Amino acid sequence: MQHINLSYSWTPHQAQTEQRDQTSPLRNPLMDMLQAVRATGSIAGAARVLQLSYRHVWGELKRWEQVLAQPLILWEKGQAGRLTEFADKLLWAERQAQARLAPQISTLQAELEKTFAVAFDPDSHLLTVYASHDDALVKLREHSASQSLHLDMRFCGSVDAIRALNEGRCTVAGFHAPLQPDASTLTARTYKPLLKTGQHKLIGFATREQGWMVAPGNPLNITGWNDLRRPELRLVNRTLGTGTRLLLDQWLENQTPSANRPTGYEHEEPSHSAVATRIASGHADLGLGIASAAHAQKLDFVPLTQEHYWLVCLKSALNNPAVIALRQVLQSADWQHLLSQQTGYRLHEEAGQIQSLKQCLPWWPHR
Structure with a gap:
């Protein structure tokens, strides 16, 4: 043969x-x-x-x-x-x-x-992006292609995305953090060593909701973080290195007395959509995720917190034609209209604008 x-x-x-x-x-x-x-x-x-x-x-x-x-x-x-x-x-x-x-x-x-x-095509651009899983970024990839900007996008955890940026494997990384992350939180302690003032620059992207994805109608009456203490509930978790996992582990760390690990804590899924699919199939009762993923699987959503989703690049890449094209797309009326229609998202007030780490993340003391 x-x-x-x-x-x-x-x-x-x-x-x-x-x-x-x-x-x-x-x-x-x-x-x-x-x-x-x-x-x-x-x-x-x-x-x-x-x-x-x-x-x-x-x-x-x-x-x-x-x-x-x-x-x-x-x-x-x-x-x-x-x-x-x-x-x-x-x-x-x-x-x-x-x-x-x-x-x-x-x-x-x-x-x-x-x-x-x-x-x-001399007028087209290619931009390599490593990013935490996000439904709005998927929409951005589709929309930007029509604007001659092609996003070579790899989804991974927020921590892995920033590491990929620092190691030169991508030009832009995507990660998320609470709107007001205290400098002592697990999120701050994880991200701070990876991001350097004067070296990294933030690009405003979106604000989104994180919460519990639960079965339609919320038959188990899940209302907030404290439901993690209910031993009968089955959790589906996100993988280590994701911003969503940091949120859950931060809550567990803050409990006094310490909360036991929820049932199902060891079962991990790589994306919001995979978590939603496991809940929709009846193999879990709750999992942290974004509203759009719950909506796609016709699940109920219990909001817990709002967070910024940031894009970040090195300062040396700001004049890269593909990065300039990305910022132009983010500031366009067409993209902002598309994002406003995405469940659970709000446009960042400085969408497409360059932001400094010290201005946006209270992890470094202001001089």
Whole structure:
């Protein structure tokens, strides 16, 4: 059984147009050589048709015979070049595949051309973003693509996102923190070592609600943080390094006497939507998340706190054309209208504006 590997190449626009008029968009050099040998009756004739040297065509045919472990040409001295039965079957199989798959091949080619057009468009920009999972960021990715700004977005925990920024794996990171995070909180103690005044700059993005996602109708009458003390309730948790996990662990840390770990504390999910799905399927009773994720799964939502969702970049990246384009999108009326329609979100009052860490996060003493 032979394995098929697909590849693609680029050609000038005019040459590509002419090629489409004559051949299939999916071509194989071996098939072209076999067809040329059949049409001309010789390797020399095939080389002329293909505009290749005789030595190259002869060598490639010999090489392919070794790769396929089958003869392709009847190498008879003084006789016209003829294909073997195996080579005839190869050409037949190729014609059958082309006939069956031509529509799918043409669609794939068009999609590849559309995607790669971004790389050749001098007015388009690409921005790599690592960020805490957020539904509004998904909307932003869709909207910004129509503005020639393409966000290569990787969702991970807030801590991992900032680390990726500091290690040069992305240009912008996304993280979230309570509106008024005290300097002694677990959130502050976690983020502060990762963010340096004078080195990092915040970009206003959005304000959103975090709360309990619960079953439709809230049949267990879950109303606030203290419900975590109810041993019969099954929690679904977020993974370590996420801002949402920091909120829950902060509450547990503040309890006097210390609260026992809730039932289900060890069961972790990587995103708000995954938490919502587990609750909707009846495998958990409550989990921290954002209102939009609860709404998408038709769950009830019990608001607990509001928080800022920040984008952050290095000061040295502020003049990056892609970062400038991002800020312009965030300040546009079209984007602000889209965000206002997203459940559980409010536009940040300084959306798209550069903010200093000291002005927005009370984790450093003001001079």
